[in-house]
Amino acid sequence: MPHATHILTNCRLATMVGSHINDLGLIDDAALVWQGQTIQWVGPRSNLPTPWPQAAQMHDGQGALVTPGLIDCHTHLVYGGDRADEFGMRLHGASYEDIAKAGGGIASTVKATRAANSDDLLGQSLPRLDALLADGVTTIEIKSGYGLSLVDERKCLQVARKLAQARGVQVRTTFLGAHALPPEFTARADNYIEVVVDMMPHLHEEGLIDAVDVFCERIAFDLTQTKQVFDAAQALQLPVKLHAEQLSDSGGAALAARYGALSCDHLEWLSTSGAKAMAQAGTTAVLLPGAFYFLRETRVPPVDLLRQHGVPMAISTDCNPGSSPCTSLLLMLSMACTLFRLTPEEAVCGVTRHAARALGLADRGQLQAGMRADLALWNVPHPTHLCYNFGSHPLKHRVHAGHWPSTGD
Ligand code: NIG
Ligand code: FE
Numbered sequence: 304m305p306h307a308t309h310i311l312t313n314c315r316l317a318t319m320v321g322s323h324i325n326d327l328g329l330i331d332d333a334a335l336v337w338q339g340q341t342i343q344w345v346g347p348r349s350n351l352p353t354p355w356p357q358a359a360q361m362h363d364g365q366g367a368l369v370t371p372g373l374i375d376c377h378t379h380l381v382y383g384g385d386r387a388d389e390f391g392m393r394l395h396g397a398s399y400e401d402i403a404k405a406g407g408g409i410a411s412t413v414k415a416t417r418a419a420n421s422d423d424l425l426g427q428s429l430p431r432l433d434a435l436l437a438d439g440v441t442t443i444e445i446k447s448g449y450g451l452s453l454v455d456e457r458k459c460l461q462v463a464r465k466l467a468q469a470r471g472v473q474v475r476t477t478f479l480g481a482h483a484l485p486p487e488f489t490a491r492a493d494n495y496i497e498v499v500v501d502m503m504p505h506l507h508e509e510g511l512i513d514a515v516d517v518f519c520e521r522i523a524f525d526l527t528q529t530k531q532v533f534d535a536a537q538a539l540q541l542p543v544k545l546h547a548e549q550l551s552d553s554g555g556a557a558l559a560a561r562y563g564a565l566s567c568d569h570l571e572w573l574s575t576s577g578a579k580a581m582a583q584a585g586t587t588a589v590l591l592p593g594a595f596y597f598l599r600e601t602r603v604p605p606v607d608l609l610r611q612h613g614v615p616m617a618i619s620t621d622c623n624p625g626s627s628p629c630t631s632l633l634l635m636l637s638m639a640c641t642l643f644r645l646t647p648e649e650a651v652c653g654v655t656r657h658a659a660r661a662l663g664l665a666d667r668g669q670l671q672a673g674m675r676a677d678l679a680l681w682n683v684p685h686p687t688h689l690c691y692n693f694g695s696h697p698l699k700h701r702v703h704a705g706h707w708p709s710t711g712d
Contacts, residue, residue, distance in 0.1 A: 306339030308357045309676075309707060312348050314364030317686045318670040319371060319656045324615055325648045327686055328669075335369065337676035340704040345670050362707055364680060367699050370651065370689075371668050372441025372677030374658035375632050377568050377589050379479075379623035380435075381428045381459045381466070382449045384415030386624045399598050399626065400550065403522050409449070409483035412624050416449035416459065424462045425469070431622060432466050434630035437696065439679030441703045442473040444619075444662055446516055448482030451495075453502045456480055460511035471703040473677075475662050477544065478506055481517040481524050481532050496528045500535040507539050514565060514663070518546040519555035526558055533562045542663050548572040549594070560584035566617065566661035570604045571595065578605065582612035587661040589617045590645075590653070592638035593627035603643050616645065617661040618653035637693035647687040676705035 316335060318328035334351040336344040336359070344351070389402050389411070402408045419427065435443060445463040450456035460476050467474035480499035488495040506512050515536035519529045529545065536543050542565045547555030549569035556567040556577035567573075567581055568589035581588065588609050595603070609616055618639045621627040629635070632654055639645045639653065659668030667675045680700040683689060689697065700708050 306705070308336065308338045308343070308355065308359040309362060309705065310351070310355060310359045311335045311362045311364050311369070314367050314369045314680070315684070316345065316670055317368060317370045317651065318345060319652055320669050320671050324613070324657075325646070325652045327648055327651065333369075335670065335678075337705050340676050342670060342672055342674045342676050344672055360707070365699075367680040368683050368685065369670070370439070370679050370681065370686065371655045371670055371674075372679050372701065372703060373439045373632050373654045374442040374662065374668060375435055375440050375619050375622070375654070376444050376566070376617050376658040376661040377591060377619035377621050378443060378445055379448060379621070380431050380443070380445050381424055381447070381462045382412050382416050382624055383419035383424060383427060384412060384624065385628070386411060389625065400522055406486070408625055410486060412449045413451055413483065413485060417452070417455050421458055421462055421465070424459065425465055428462060428466060429469065431630045432470060432472065435620070435622070435632060436470060436472060436701065437698060438632045439681070439698045439701055440472065440632055441677035441679070441701065442475065442659075442662070442664070442667060444475045444477055446477040446479040446482075448479030448516075448518075451480065451483065451485035453505060456502060457506060457509070457511065460506060464511065471706060473703075475513045475664075476511055477514045477516045478503060478512040479516040479518070481528065483518065483523060492524065492528060496524065496531050499532055503535050503541075504539060507541065512541055514542045514544055516544045516546065519553055519558070520546065520549055521551055521553065526554055529555060529558060533559075537562060544568065544661070548574075548577065552577070556581055556586075560586050565663045568619075569594065571600055571602045573605055573608070575608060578608045578612045578614060582614050587615045587617050587657055589619055589661050590639060590643060591619055591621040591627065592635055592642050593629040594621045595642060596638055597627050597629070606643055606645060615657040615660055616649060616653050617657040618645075618650055619658065633689060633695075633697075634693055636690040640690045647690040650690050651686040676702060678702040
């Protein structure tokens, strides 16, 4: 049976298409046509060929603003337990790094994640996913990294895939075996990296890896270890990304750029040479204002430097229990503007067009013929409102893969 054709009118589109990397591409009184899960036509309603060649289902946008479905390109959404106790410890004076060095931090989530079975993990992760979907998210990246053994990393990646089956959302999985040193490898980081390298082909063969990431930091893995993981990824033709320069300038961004990394993420301590290397490699910068806020960092990522070198900036929640227990991508828009001084145009491009790029996805993040029909319809007049209001819930409808929500959705 041919796919149904849909025509949406009575709306303002923010297509994110334009000659400048942060153009909103606004079209007033617009029409958007899609068939199945692919956009066929976008433009002013007055230019819509009528009658449209195929019979079509008509949708009244009721004056909504329509953007591409939002993309949360950096999350650690699948994990067991929480770290509210450590939040309390930090308010009593301990630092994130102190807690990590004392065996808490990521290690405590590893313990809780290993103890949970797949069903528990799915049950704990679904409400977090649902909160993000209620913010208009249609694609989400989910990293492993709280299992740190073949069985537990597999379990987490499988749960990430199951989340996509349970809800109308696309999930991209990233293998972050090199997130932290598991307790059984204390003081044997090099040995653990060999284990990470060994896990990769198995998980890849099972179709569980879309990209590979490393936490490159003085409390995690160094440049040599990062390189070993990247070499293994490259051998399997898997793209890489990096948690880079979050707490110190470790030179991770420049290394990642040499591997043609899709993205470098965090970047508070990024140097000029790191930014230049990213620009040359076409690597996207993923900024994570939730982690900056929650860890009470004071050094903001060098946004001007990134602008100067034309490095596209994406924005994401970093949803995780330790540094950013956040399930609102819209809140990140507000924080990116207020804390990092991004313009609203940059911020909205950061959760659409540039977030798609950070995941290596060329078929979404913009509204134009050939792209996926992933849409968010908003009860606001202009994209700036998505950054300006915080704590509000302006989503009217979410269209994933062309599925117009039925009444009651
Ligand atoms: O992106 N930086 C490393 N990983 C996470 C934090 C994970 C945790 O504390 O559980 C992050 O901030
Ligand atoms: Fe992260």
